[in-house]
Amino acid sequence: MAKFSLPSPTMTLSKAQVRRFLLAHHALWPPRQIQDKAGVLDFFRRVGCIQFDPIDIVGRNPDLVLHARVAGCGLDLLNEMLYTDRLLWDGWDKVASIYLTADWPTFARRRAAMRRHHAESKRSKPGLEAAPDVLEVVRRRGPTSSLDLKDLEEEDTVSWSWGRRARLGSAALEILYDTGELGIHHRIANRRVFDLIERLLPAELLEAPDPNETDEGYQNWHILRRVGSYGLAYAGIGHYWQGILGADGTVRHATLTRLVERGDAVAVALADVPKQVFFMRAADLPTLETVRDQDSPQPQAAFIAPLDNLIWNRILIGLVFDFDYTWEVYTPAAKRKYAHYVLPVLYGDRFVARFEPAFDKKTRELTVANWWWEEGVRPDGAMCTALADCLSEFARYLDAEQVQLGEKVVGEKSLRWAACQGG
Secondary structure: OOOOOOOOOOEEEOHHHHHHHHHHHOOOOOOOOEOOHHHHHHHHHHHOEEEOOOOOOOOOHHHHHHHOOEOOOOOHHHHHHHHHOOOEEEEEOOOEEEEEHHHHHHHHHHHHHHHHHHHHOOOOHHHHHHHHHHHHHHHHHOOEOHHHOHHHHOOOOEEOHHHOEEOHHHHHHHHHHHOOOEEEEEEEOOEEEEEEHHHOOOHHHHOOOOOOOOHHHHHHHHHHHHHHHHOOEEOOOHHHHOOOOOOOHHHHHHHHHHHHHHOOEEEEEEOOEEEEEEEEEHHHHHHHHHHHHOOOOOOOEEEOOOOOHHHOOHHHHHHHHOOOOOOHHHOOHHHOOOOOOOEEEEEOOEEEEEEEEEEEOOOOEEEEEEEEEOOOOOOOHHHHHHHHHHHHHHHHHHOOOEEEEOOOOOOOHHHHHHHOOOO
């Protein structure tokens, strides 16, 4: 396939304009503006998916994503929309992700690809052979987790993903989930409980055809969707496009060029960032015009999830927010600059600090374990009030009964607003 050069930008945006557009696109201009489930669904229509991660220090990543955007959000909102209403789906897009249940037909190609993958993989053979028996167990007993497959679980472990070993029943459940025969009925903590897909989704959705009839049509859909997941996307880094079938560099460039030519996307340059082309959806231009024309809202604060869509593109965030963020949860302790689990702190249109939270689920105590102001930030009264409100909302989201300062910051004068939150 021939290589494609990217189209030339047709507009140049200042960094301030990009900051405000990104925040508006990601429903953070201001934070906590979404009022109900209908608003949550609108947000998902805009960004396509949010990333799932099982680490639960103060809620999992998707819980934190919604907390920053939804007024009065609690830890039960996501589970309710996933496993009671079934308006959202616990699936796979960029990586393990949550997206609209209505998007099920558009992922038919991925399910077909996983069927081919498991059929051709030697590692999958034991689980694939066990899959019919496991499927019959689920059919008979209903919602089933790997712990319910005691007979199979007593078998020797098999080689599985990420270099780990898995019990045979677990491998079979994973294959059936990958290929779309099972879906996640609910989770117990992070343990998935599976059920037959026909008991989770309506027949009209299961029988709906893939709306993308050709590979080119699929690439147009998924790459444009991913542009929306970012708000402003950069073509050059492969893992930014992870989960899109066949989206190597040549395909990405050709598809982005085609989307611009069709009028579905716009090529954008950033002031003072030479020789780089970014892309936004044409459908998002009204949002850009709104933030250009309207006065800024009163600055509010939010704690941003480590894998929030806003900061998926760490390079762009460094360029336009002057904020360098690495989630150090997988960084060896000796090499960490900050701490194991740190949340960026947004105020208005800039990142002003980093927050290390700790939460005791038994005593319901939320602790500000550590806090680092960004260089040059001088918190004034308005900022401290916004941060205090943000911390109060965070405590409410966690159902915390007390907020306290940790030993490392207990005497910090710049955090007196946080000390006032204590019980």
